[in-house]
Amino acid sequence: MTPVPEPPVLRVDLHDVTRVGNKFARLESMRLAGLPVPPLYCLPAEAFDLVVGKVRDGLPAVPPLGDAGAVKAWGEAATAEVARLAVPGELADAALAAFDEVIGPDGLAAVRACVVPAAGLTGEDDAADPFAGMSDSFLYVPRRDLLTRIVDCWASAYKPEAVLYRLRAGADPTATRVAVGVQLMVPGTRSFVAFSRDPRDGSARHVIAAALGIGEGVVQEKADVDHFFVSHATGEVTERTVRKNRMVGPPGEDGSGELALLVVPDELAGKPVLDRERISRIVEALTRIERHFGCPQDVEGTFTEDGRLYVVQARPMAEPPEERPRTRQVLWSNHNITESYPGVSGALTYSLARDFYRWIFTDLYRRMGVSERSLRRDRHHLERMVGMVDGRVFYRLDAWYALHGRLPVFEFVRGWWEHSMGLADDPRSVPPRPGWPLRALRIAPGYLRRALRHPRDVREFLTWWDRTAATAHERIDHAEPAELVAFYRRLWAQVAVRWGVTLTNSVFSMTVAGTLDRLLRRWAGQDGRALMLGLLSGGPDNRSLAALRSAIALAELVGANGPARERVLAAERPEDARRAWEELVEGRYGSAIAGAAAAHLRRYGDRAAGDLKLEEPTPRQRPWMVLDMVRPFVRQGLTVAASRAEELRVRREAERELRERCPGLLRRTALRLLAAAMRGLVKAREDTRFCRTELYGLSRGVLFRLGAELAKAGHLDRADDVIDLTVQEVLGAFEGTLPGADLRPLAAHRRKEREFNETLPAPPSRLLTGEGLARDVGARRTEPREQEGDPRLLRGLASSAGLVRARAKVVPHPSIPPEACQDRILIARETDPGWLFLMSAARGLVVERGTLLSHTAITGRLLGVPTVVAVAGATTRIPDGALIELDGAAGTVRVLDEAPEEGEG
Numbered sequence: 001m002t003p004v005p006e007p008p009v010l011r012v013d014l015h016d017v018t019r020v021g022n023k024f025a026r027l028e029s030m031r032l033a034g035l036p037v038p039p040l041y042c043l044p045a046e047a048f049d050l051v052v053g054k055v056r057d058g059l060p061a062v063p064p065l066g067d068a069g070a071v072k073a074w075g076e077a078a079t080a081e082v083a084r085l086a087v088p089g090e091l092a093d094a095a096l097a098a099f100d101e102v103i104g105p106d107g108l109a110a111v112r113a114c115v116v117p118a119a120g121l122t123g124e125d126d127a128a129d130p131f132a133g134m135s136d137s138f139l140y141v142p143r144r145d146l147l148t149r150i151v152d153c154w155a156s157a158y159k160p161e162a163v164l165y166r167l168r169a170g171a172d173p174t175a176t177r178v179a180v181g182v183q184l185m186v187p188g189t190r191s192f193v194a195f196s197r198d199p200r201d202g203s204a205r206h207v208i209a210a211a212l213g214i215g216e217g218v219v220q221e222k223a224d225v226d227h228f229f230v231s232h233a234t235g236e237v238t239e240r241t242v243r244k245n246r247m248v249g250p251p252g253e254d255g256s257g258e259l260a261l262l263v264v265p266d267e268l269a270g271k272p273v274l275d276r277e278r279i280s281r282i283v284e285a286l287t288r289i290e291r292h293f294g295c296p297q298d299v300e301g302t303f304t305e306d307g308r309l310y311v312v313q314a315r316p317m318a319e320p321p322e323e324r325p326r327t328r329q330v331l332w333s334n335h336n337i338t339e340s341y342p343g344v345s346g347a348l349t350y351s352l353a354r355d356f357y358r359w360i361f362t363d364l365y366r367r368m369g370v371s372e373r374s375l376r377r378d379r380h381h382l383e384r385m386v387g388m389v390d391g392r393v394f395y396r397l398d399a400w401y402a403l404h405g406r407l408p409v410f411e412f413v414r415g416w417w418e419h420s421m422g423l424a425d426d427p428r429s430v431p432p433r434p435g436w437p438l439r440a441l442r443i444a445p446g447y448l449r450r451a452l453r454h455p456r457d458v459r460e461f462l463t464w465w466d467r468t469a470a471t472a473h474e475r476i477d478h479a480e481p482a483e484l485v486a487f488y489r490r491l492w493a494q495v496a497v498r499w500g501v502t503l504t505n506s507v508f509s510m511t512v513a514g515t516l517d518r519l520l521r522r523w524a525g526q527d528g529r530a531l532m533l534g535l536l537s538g539g540p541d542n543r544s545l546a547a548l549r550s551a552i553a554l555a556e557l558v559g560a561n562g563p564a565r566e567r568v569l570a571a572e573r574p575e576d577a578r579r580a581w582e583e584l585v586e587g588r589y590g591s592a593i594a595g596a597a598a599a600h601l602r603r604y605g606d607r608a609a610g611d612l613k614l615e616e617p618t619p620r621q622r623p624w625m626v627l628d629m630v631r632p633f634v635r636q637g638l639t640v641a642a643s644r645a646e647e648l649r650v651r652r653e654a655e656r657e658l659r660e661r662c663p664g665l666l667r668r669t670a671l672r673l674l675a676a677a678m679r680g681l682v683k684a685r686e687d688t689r690f691c692r693t694e695l696y697g698l699s700r701g702v703l704f705r706l707g708a709e710l711a712k713a714g715h716l717d718r719a720d721d722v723i724d725l726t727v728q729e730v731l732g733a734f735e736g737t738l739p740g741a742d743l744r745p746l747a748a749h750r751r752k753e754r755e756f757n758e759t760l761p762a763p764p765s766r767l768l769t770g771e772g773l774a775r776d777v778g779a780r781r782t783e784p785r786e787q788e789g790d791p792r793l794l795r796g797l798a799s800s801a802g803l804v805r806a807r808a809k810v811v812p813h814p815s816i817p818p819e820a821c822q823d824r825i826l827i828a829r830e831t832d833p834g835w836l837f838l839m840s841a842a843r844g845l846v847v848e849r850g851t852l853l854s855h856t857a858i859t860g861r862l863l864g865v866p867t868v869v870a871v872a873g874a875t876t877r878i879p880d881g882a883l884i885e886l887d888g889a890a891g892t893v894r895v896l897d898e899a900p901e902e903g904e905g
Contacts, residue, residue, distance in 0.1 A: 012044045019044040021114035021124055024181040026293070026314055033292055035285065036310050040183035041098045043150060045116045047091060048178045052154050055081050062163065062173050071167065075160030082155040087147045095150065099143055099182060108185040110312070111146065112137040113153035113178050115162075135162070135178065139216065139259065140185055140250050153180045186310045187250075188302025190273055191215035195317060196286045197296040204232040206283050210273040215300050215312065216259055217248035224264070226273045230283055236415045237279055241272045243790050281309050289314050332387065332394040333421050335765045335849055338830040339856075340612045343813070344391035344757045347750050349614045351726035352699060353393055355492070357385045361403065363500025368507070369446060370406045378403055389767065391757030395421065409447055413510035451508055454501075458684045461501045465691045468494070469698065473620070476701040481709050485734050488702045495695065502688035509681040516674040523671065524661040530889040531661070532675075533801050534654025537864065538647040539679030542686035544859075547604040548840060549640050551626070554596045555633030556640065564589035565634055568627055572817065581624035601626060606697030607690070609814030609835055614700045615723040632818040632841040646864040650801075706730050715743045724750035762829070765849065794871050794878070796846070798891035799857035802866030804844045807900070810880040814838055825886055827878050831856045839863065844886040846893050848874045860888070868893055 012019050014028035020042045031037035059078055063070035087095065103109045113135035115124040124135060136156035138149045156162065156178070163173045192210040197203065208228040209218050217223025223246050229238040244264040252260045274282070282301070289297045293316070300313040341353060362382055365375060375382070381399040388394070404410045404417070468491070479487065520532050541549070558564045564584065571580035587594040605620035619625045662668045707722025710733060716722065722730060724747040732738035809824035814831075818841045825844035828835070839845055839859055845867040847856050860867025866888030878884060878893065881900025886893050 012042060014040075014042060016044075018117060019046065019179065020181070021045070021116040021179045023112065023114035023124055023313065023315070024179060027181070027183070030289065030292065030311060030314060033288075035288060035292075036308070038184040038186050038310055038312065039102050040181050041102050042182070043091070043095060043180040045177040045179050047180070048154055048157075050091070051085055051088065052082055052157075052178075055085065056174060059174055062167070071164055072160040075158050075163040075173075078158035078163075079155045079160075082158060083151060085151055085154070087150055092147055095146060095182070096143065099146055103143075103182065103184050105143060107143075109141045109146065110137060110139050110183045110185045111141045111149040111153060112181045112183070113156050114181060115157065116177050116179050138257070139214065140257075145257070146182070150180050154178055183312070186302055186312065187304055188214050188310070189305050190278070191218055191302040192274070192282060192300070193218050194282050194286055194299045194301070195296070196290040196299070197317060198229075206230040206232070206286055208274065208279065208282055211247060212244055212264055212268060212273055213247035213249050213262065214259070215302055217246070218300075222261060223247045228272075228274060228279055230279065231415065233411060234415060235283075237276065239272060243793070244269045244273070278303060278309075285309065285311060330769050331397045331766065332389055332769065333397055333766045334389075334392060334394045334763075336420055336830075337386070337393055337395055338765075338849055341393040342610055342613075342830055343762075344754060345388075345393055345613055346615045346723035346754055347726050348703060348723045348730070349612070350386075350388055350393055351728065352614065352696070353612070354383075354386055355727060356495075358382045359492070359496040360499040360503060361385065363497055364503035364507075365403065365406060365500075367450070367500045367504055368407050368409065374406050378406070389769075390760050390763050391754055392763065397421065407507075408442075409507060409511075413507060413514065416510040416514055450504065454504060454508055455680070455684075457501045458505065458688070461498060462687060462691070464494075464498060465694070469691075469694050472698050473701060476698065476705060479705075481706060481734050484702050484705055485731055488699070488731065491695075491698065502685075502692070505681060505684045505688065509678070509685060512674060512678050512681060516671065516678060519667075519671060519674070523664070523667050524658065530798055530801050531654060531657055533799060533889075534650055535658065535671075535675040536678055536682060537654065537800075538651030540683050542683045543690035544607075544686040547607050547690070549643065550596075550600045550604055551629045552633050552638055552640050552643060554593070554600055554626075555630040555638065557593045557596055558584075558589075558630065559634045559637060561589050561593060564593055568631060568634055571627060572631075574624070577624040577627045578622075581627055585623075597626065606693050606700075609838075611693050612696050614696070614703065618697060618700070620697055620701070628817055632822050635819060636822065636841070638840075643863070650864045703727065703730055706734065709734075710743065715741060716747060717744055721747040721751070724748075724754060791877075792895040794846075794874060794893040794895075796868040796871035796874075796891050796893070797857075798887075798889055799869050800845075800860035800863075800865060800867035801889040802844075802864070803885070803887050803889075804866050805883065805885045805896070806843045808846075808878050808880060808882045808884050809842070810875050810878065811838065812875065825884055827874050827880075829875055831859075839865065844888070845869075846871050846874050846878070846886060848872060 014020055015025050017025045024040065024042050027037050027040060031039070055078075059081075060074070063074055086092075099105075099107075099109065115135055136153055136159070138152065141149050157176045158173065162176075166173045166176065190210060190212055191214050192208050193215070194206060194208040196206060198205050198207050206229070208230070209225050210228065211217040211223035211225045213223055218225055224242050224244040226242060226244075227240040229240075230236070247262050247264050249260045249262045251257050285301070286297065286299055289299055289311070293314075296317040298315050298317045299311060301309060301311045303309055341349065345353075362375060366372075381402045384396050384399050385403070386393055387396050400421070410417070472487075472491075475487065476484065516532060524531055558568050567580050567583065567589070571577045581597070583589070584597045585594050601619055601623050605623070606618050608616065608618040608625060610616040611618050617625070658668060658671065662671065703722060704719065707716065707725075707730065708719040710716045710722065710730070711719045715733065721744070725743060729738060729743065729746075733741070733743065804825065806823060806825045808827050809821050810827045811821070812829070814835050816838070818838050821838045821842040824842055825846060826838060826842040827846045828848070830847055830849040831839065831845075835856075839856070840863055842865065845856055845860050845865055847869050848871055849856075849869065856869050857867060859865075866886050868886060868888055868891050871893060874893070878895060879898045879900070882895050883897040884893055884895050
């Protein structure tokens with residue numbers, strides 16, 4: 001058979017953008033560069049001119065942009081007119097002959113249109129204007145349908161949305177010219193769209209959206225999609241996966257050519273679309289393509305059944321549209337600061353928090369080798385590490401990145417830090433500072449010296465603090481105002497140069513935890529993190545846990561004394577609790593109970609729910625609150641010995657599992673040494689957190705005494721109004737630095753604003769605002785989307801292993817009595833150390849915030865209570881009283897029955 005001669009119109013250099021368009025020129029460029037691009041050929045724009053030219057010349061004038069209805073009608077009519085055309089003989093023969101050569105007579109093709117550059121139009125997939133999605137594509141096209149699909153591609157030049165796009169771009173739709181590419185159809189089974197930079201803000205991470213089946217399932221959002229975030233700096237992968245129910249496959253047998261929507265097989269539904277090896281290959285291809293074209297890329301590709309990767313399209317990433325007026329965007333997060341400052345805070349609490357962060361982080365940076373010159377340059381960032389949004393304390397993350405970026409060691413712990421700030425699944429990161437590896441190498445010896453000296457530094461810090469706090473409350477109770485102000489100034493001057501050791505502990509903790517996590521995954525299997533939770537249990541007692549055990553010990557004494565037990569259990573109302581407490585400490589039920597109650601109050605009186613919020617009372621002000629803490633322990637009959645035994649049981653189970661899964665003695669020894677170091681660091685963290693509670697307790701005592709003096713002098717209506725003043729305003733009233741003397745109008749204004757904020761719904765954990773507009777009700781919020789898939793299954797971060805089924809207790813505020821959580825799974829937005837008594841009464845813990853090293857996670861492990869943190873929407877998606885199953889090792893919460901038990905509501 002004599003070959004059909006190729007007409008001149010098909011003799012085209014595929015690099016000639018003016019003839020084939022950016023889309024196909026880029027594919028050919030990648031193919032010649034050795035990238036895995038399926039073979040293709042093109043019908044250039046001259047073919048469009050040849051066939052469509054006469055129709056185009058006869059089209060009426062395009063209606064004006066303002067008349068959308070007329071524009072739509074014009075596009076529909078023009079599309080229909082072109083669709084009636086046919087590919088003429090010689091061109092048709094050449095197109096079919098090329099199909100046989102490139103695709104194969106029995107093969108299938110992807111037939112795609114691409115608008116080529118023309119007067120007033122840059123062309124599809126151009127770096128200046130990607131113009132994506134405006135031209136049609138047809139998949140799984142057999143030879144018999146090729147010519148029809150070529151005409152359909154030509155007709156898509158005039159589809160209404162494409163016409164409207166060009167009008168808005170100021171281009172003439174009738175000047176459009178279309179090339180058609182015919183590419184070998186790859187039978188993909190796992191497909192993806194990948195970006196070499198985060199498409200939301202251009203930050204340095206690869207973002208991959210992947211689905212089972214073919215790529216249209218991702219592009220058209222018809223399939224259930226997994227997301228993967230890969231850090232440029234570290235290669236760390238963050239997954240956000242869903243249960244897969246839907247996928248897109250080849251057309252069915254009905255002859256319509258429509259792609260089929262398929263049900264995902266059960267064996268694939270719960271697995272990530274991509275494993276680490278496939279992710280690595282996508283990242284390698286993305287990096288090569290970005291370097292090849294010199295700008296960030298948006299790439300489509302697929303994996304075939306045999307595991308081969310193919311790139312089927314690449315275009316420059318679209319720039320986000322400019323906003324006018326153009327404002328710099330600021331990212332805020334309260335992902336873990338709500339452990340310390342839940343809900344709305346007053347001005348006194350906020351101003352103290354702002355001072356605390358500024359001073360202790362300044363001390364941290366000095367200790368880690370940041371120069372005084374850098375600290376002076378970054379003073380404005382230190383002043384704005386936290387801010388207020390709707391009356392709630394938030395981190396301002398651009399300040400944190402700028403400051404932490406001064407630490408060369410930051411890049412080693414960035415992943416853990418970003419997770420703790422709630423940025424792991426939806427990050428707005430900044431690239432590392434240039435040259436950080438060299439700086440890190442230079443400071444490595446000093447870092448090691450600090451790490452070796454760290455235990456001694458912690459001991460010295462605790463010794464100083466215990467000496468400072470030993471008699472401070474007595475001095476505060478009897479001091480004159482001038483003495484109170486002087487004491488407060490001296491105390492915080494010492495905090496500013498000593499408290500940084502508590503933060504160096506966090507740096508070392510993240511370093512050790514990251515190393516232990518990686519080695520466990522490598523040596524003990526992919527689920528090594530669950531094993532890590534057990535190995536961290538049973539560590540040395542810390543001060544937070546000692547507070548709990550002190551309450552348990554008091555409950556043991558009360559429970560063993562019949563009259564005392566009956567009195568405490570009956571005293572649930574505040575006035576009854578107050579009288580019962582007075583009876584206990586007066587010795588009515590014996591000197592042992594009286595002594596234990598007084599000792600607990602003296603040592604742990606500053607510990608309560610929300611104890612860093614100065615407006616919240618603690619047992620130091622209301623001693624009878626202690627009875628609310630011990631009452632559930634009395635009912636449960638809990639003992640200190642049983643608490644210790646449960647911790648040791650969890651630890652023994654983890655050690656046994658470690659021996660089974662990591663038989664090598666040297667490796668097992670290394671893991672045990674790291675776990676031991678981590679337990680020591682966790683103890684230091686909780687010890688110093690308790691010191692922070694006491695620091696805030698002392699500050700509360702001073703500031704409320706000064707508030708009482710201001711009220712006595714007539715500068716406030718009542719002493720409690722001090723919560724709506726800043727620390728500097730309170731001190732300034734006594735130091736002569738306050739402009740004016742009457743603080744009543746200022747406090748009243750702020751109280752009104754605070755009460756209004758308490759009526760507003762809580763903002764999401766992350767939000768974007770224009771600079772200086774943090775209070776703007778129109779702030780653009782960025783809460784992660786709810787998980788797709790099974791609405792009864794919630795996922796979070798596995799934090800303390802164990803499987804438990806129980807009724808849920810949704811706790812919006814820790815003011816409820818602890819026995820309300822008894823035999824329940826506690827559900828909360830966040831917790832702080834003051835929740836410890838609620839948590840210890842519960843059978844499981846689920847919180848919306850938190851990380852592996854957050855207070856909830858650490859407490860869950862210490863108590864041996866199954867725990868899952870970072871469960872998005874838990875308090876709204878889990879009904880109060882619902883029967884749920886909590887798997888602390890898998891990080892899942894499943895709602896089994898939404899109906900509460902009879903009598904609950």
